[in-house]
Amino acid sequence: MxxxxxxxxxxxxxxxxxxxxxxxxxxxxxxxxxxxxxxxxxxxxxxxxxxxxxxxxxxxxxxxxxxxxxxxxxxxENIKVRYFEDRNYPDYLKHCIDAPILLFQNGNIDLAHKKIISIVGTRKVTTHGVAFCEQLIEELAPLNPVIVSGFAYGVDICAHKAAMTHGLQTIGCLAHGLDQIYPKAHAKYESEVMDHGGFMTDFWSGSHFDRKNFLKRNRIIAGLSEATIVIESAEKGGSLVTADIANSYNREVFAVPGRNTDQLSKGCNNLIKTQQARLLTSVADLVYVLNWDIQDQKKQQTQLFVELSTEEQFVFDTLKKLGKSEVDVLALQCKLPTFKLNPILLALELKGVVRPLPGKQFEVI
CATH class of the missing domain: 1.10.150.20 (5' to 3' exonuclease, C-terminal subdomain)
Incomplete structure (x- = not known):
């Protein structure tokens, strides 16, 4: 223009x-x-x-x-401006009725032909929530998704850091202009995020901090991606607003379950109980619901000598002895719960050394 x-x-x-x-x-x-x-x-x-x-x-x-x-x-400041009628406007966001007419961006963001997911949650994330977030993104890494979040304390910054650790693109959606960083404690991550993706906002420079800005920002977090994941939330919170917005856009919403006595699991449990979110326990749940085709990734990662982790090698060797096996039987043989076995099988599948069969069975290739 x-x-x-x-x-x-x-x-x-x-x-x-x-x-x-x-x-x-x-x-x-x-x-x-x-x-x-x-x-x-x-x-x-x-x-x-x-x-x-x-x-x-x-x-x-x-x-x-x-x-x-x-x-x-x-x-x-060399800010990139994306107009909602332009071809370079984020595709998922373009289909949202209240998407901003102008979106401001800096960094090295490339959304073309990418799997994009948003990860949100409480600012008071527990060690369990951090561990789940880090493991989830580690297991997602072979699929090369873009990780979107709000650059806030807690789950947000955990998701951004885990994405960068595994070389993934990450986008911080801001509730203010690109002339500042909030919270200031996260300014130390700004340069690294710019290298691994960047920031997006529809706010101008000099925008004042206001609670309603964060609620407005949440529509961009939900709109940019094909699915939103909530990792820990109290009964009320901004991440539940993001989940509600994602539902209004007819996007998939996932929530990580927890004990009913845990205050920071109540929001997620309620989302699942009221069928506003699907239960998420592993990457396999995400891949299945979103119907992601992982054949290309498997072809890219199949090598003559594939490096396996200790756990992956153990599962591979056990499955090789069995010839082929149902997941439940393999779990018993490996003495692993299925929720831990499933992501290992997915990783082995992505590395091109095992393949799924009808009836929830797997075999070594």
Whole structure:
């Protein structure tokens, strides 16, 4: 788009009383942001839902001046701007009715042909929650997904760090502009996140911290991905809002179950109990529900000499002795619970050394 049209789009984004849904209606009716600002009050009144309050805001020249200043920041900081009608706008997010008309991005983000999942949860994550998050992402790593979260304390930063540890792309969705980092304690991760992905937001530079900003940010976390995973949550919390938004977008939602006496498992348990989320105990659950085709990954990772971990080697050797086996029988032979065996089998499958058979059986290739 031209620089002039971008200024008009920025101004439209800044106009109060006009949200993303109304802005898209104007853009699709009048053809461009410039046309919106050059329309007369009489012309704008012909559009359903636009009364004096909204129309008067559009004709306030101060928003154009602010847009010009924001463009200077965008150019100075080399911010990438994604317009909702452009081909480079995130595909999943594009299908959300309230997706931002403009999305601001920095870093090295590449979403083309990628599996994208969001991971959210409590800021007061337990050691169990951290361990589950780290193991989940470690087991996901062969599938090369993009990990999206909110860069907050707790589950969020755990997900970002685990993704970077395993060389995965990760995106931090911010509730403020790209001129700052919150919480400040996470500024030390900013450069590494930029190298492994980057940050996205629909807020301008200089945005004030406000609780409602975080709720607005959550729609981007949910909208960017094909599935949202909740790892630990109390009965109320921002991650449950994200799950609710993901459900409204008809996306898959997963929740990690816990003991009913654990305060930080109550939110997840309630999501599962009320059928607002699927139960998640391992990567296998995710791969099955999302119907991810892992054949390409298996082909890429099949090698003449495949390196296996100690656990993988033990399961492989046991299965080789059995010839072929049902998962439950193999679990007994290996003295492993099935929830631990399933991700090991998935890893072996991705490495091209075992294959699944009908009837929940596996055999060595």
């Amino acid at each position: 031209s620089e002039q049209e971008l200024i008009y789009l920025l101004a439209l984004q800044k106009v109060p009383n006009i949200g993303d849904i109304s802005a898209k209606k104007l853009l699709r009716t009048l053809g461009s942001a410039e046309a919106i600002f050059k329309s007369t009050k009489k012309e704008l009144k012909l559009i359903e839902g636009f009364g004096d309050l909204k129309i008067n805001s559009i004709h306030d020249s101060s928003y154009m001046e602010e847009a010009e200043q924001e463009l200077l920041f965008i150019e100075k």
